[in-house]
Amino acid sequence: MIVLVCGVGGAVGMQRLTGDEEALALARPVEVGQALTTQDLVQVSLRVSDGVDLVPASATSTVLGKPAAYRLPAGLLLTASAVGQPKVPAQGRAIAAVALKPGQYPPNLSAGASVIVLARPSGANPIGELRIWPAVVSVFENRRDMNLAVVSLELSESDAQAVASQQSEHVAVVLTAGGGR
Incomplete structure (x- = not known):
């Protein structure tokens, strides 16, 4: 004692x-x-x-x-x-996910990276204006067993809706220093 x-x-x-x-x-x-x-x-x-x-x-x-x-x-x-209610994404922001194959994203991509999301037009006339959105990678999951990566991107709500409406095979992600256009 x-x-x-x-x-x-x-x-x-x-x-x-x-x-x-x-x-x-x-x-x-x-x-x-x-x-x-x-x-x-x-x-x-x-x-x-x-x-x-x-x-x-x-x-x-x-x-x-x-x-x-x-x-x-x-x-x-x-x-x-x-601790508490999720605070991500912030007000006015949203998260969109895209499934990308190797070659559609840099091999050193990781969560927190500033990126530009590029989407080329689809359909019968694939020649047209390239669409561009600045984003930040919130989650990066490399699914080597499926030969793809699931990339969750934080963007403005309107940009997230636009990115989510794109066909994945027409989307590419470019790693940037600051994430601007």
Whole structure:
């Protein structure tokens, strides 16, 4: 009993001396809207500055079962704003998905990349005006078993509707430095 009390007292004392706190981080990536589980979370000890809204490890039960508001990578320190109703896409934005074959997208494409989506006209007269939309890749899933990639693109609502209405074989994605036209 004395050893237990001394051990706990020492840990509390050390925490006060070092200023370290126990907070939650992600043990693995979590997708937007995915309910958080104990397997998704890990406790970390770190020094926290004032004004940083980290979820303390003691509040684990308050985030379990709650959806991720954003796509969250493994290792991210969990904040209260990262948990709750999905916040992606933002107001006035939408996400459109296209299935592309190799050659229709750069091999180094990844989530977060700024791109330009190009669509050539289809139908009996394939010669016409090329359509162009700036976008950001929100999810990139390379399905090598099916020889295609599913690319989710965040665009304005009207542009997302236009991209979604295109035939995939007429669409290409160009990686850009800034995503402008």
